[in-house]
Amino acid sequence: MELGAVLSKGALAGVRVVDFTWVRAGPQSTRIFSMFGAEVIRIEWPLNPDIIRLGSPRYSAAGVTPGLDTNGDFNNFNCNKLSVTLNVRSPSGLDLIKRLIGISDVVIENFSSRVMEDWGLGYEQLRQANPAIIYVSMAGFGHSGPNRDYDTWGPAVQALSGLTFMSGLPGKPSAGWGHSYMDHTGGYYGAMATLAALHYRSRTGQGQYVDLAQVDAGCTLTGAAILDSTVNGRRTDRDGVPSGNRTHWPGTPLTDTYRGRHAAPHNAYRCAGGGRNDWCTIACFTEEEWRALAGAMGSPAWADEPAFATLLQRLEHQEELDRRIQEWTIELNKYEVMDRLQAAGVPSAPVQSMVDRVENDPQLQHRGAFATQAEHPVIGRRIYEGMPMRLEQAPWAIWRHGPLIGQDNDYVLRDVLGLTAEEVDGNDAEGVFWPRNMVRKETLA
Structure with a gap:
């Protein structure tokens, strides 16, 4: 199917996003755009790929040798997106990235605060190429304040924002969470902030810089507990709050809580069955x-x-x-x-396991939560997560797998940027599109 035909149908059709995101928080944000028809172009480099591309072999399909294009987690988080390989350390590669941003609507990145500036791709530099650009940063601590240069991961954000402290049972240490929940929450906030900036630009014509701090996003999930502490003087730790599955833990004072x-x-x-999730x-x-x-x-x-x-x-x-x-x-x-x-x-x-949710839940199947499939050229036919919201006039769609690295070089370089065959060949010979010391992928030959 032609890209133009697919991308013209969604609620966000006509929006082009240049995607520098990695791991989960950023890709979760740009995934929302790709699901609703925006053209999301990932900027990648095979010598320094998104670490999720290199994730655990357990996320790769059985019988497939793990590689840059085999990770199921990456495939799911990046469905519908495009991938172009450009060497940001090359002057020509950097120039092409700036040219792409010059004809785009949004740039989204979730690196620590130093990375994009070091590459020469900070907001002040990019607004010169495109004054209407919306530039969204999603660093753990944001881009201001004494901790701006600190690195974070999802579990660290959960701890710093107070969420880890609030989890667990009375008389026990904080339990923490078994998953990087804040990666997803940060991604959702990133998408909301980007949509707000797009709406503002539609009214004023002005682009802007959006500085999102994922730790701040985590703090927004603790509002009821903060109120209970400031208004009622109660601590939200192991003295009976929270109390596991029960609303009241035996042996603790019977008082109303933020729960x-x-x-x-x-x-x-x-229940019957005896399984761990029964x-x-x-x-x-x-x-x-x-x-x-x-x-x-x-x-x-x-x-x-x-x-x-x-x-x-x-x-x-x-x-x-x-x-x-x-x-x-x-x-x-x-x-x-x-x-x-x-x-x-x-x-x-x-209580549902992943198998229950994907294969056995008729309500989730009806809603399309895990019902959409797409063929991946390396790992085969896969199930993808859907979206929890439905737009009657412009529904979300999954039309393609997560991109192979560099899969869309020809489209981006020739159709979007308008490079001639001679320009493509010349830059290619200089290692702008693929490392000269790395075996070239067949899909890019």
């Missing part, structure tokens, strides 16, 4: 929900015992309450529990 109202039952319960969550915040749960369980006599008559009683007897409920859930699979309870008006949902 909201108390509920009992409020836990995850073992659990279903149940939460009853009202007496009506509690009575509905009892009815869905067949109105057992124990549900009418004084120990469970009120919320305060159920909170006091959570161990016994959870044991009794699990005697019922253990006989059903987790989806049966959810379906029965949701039909009765009780909030309930299963």
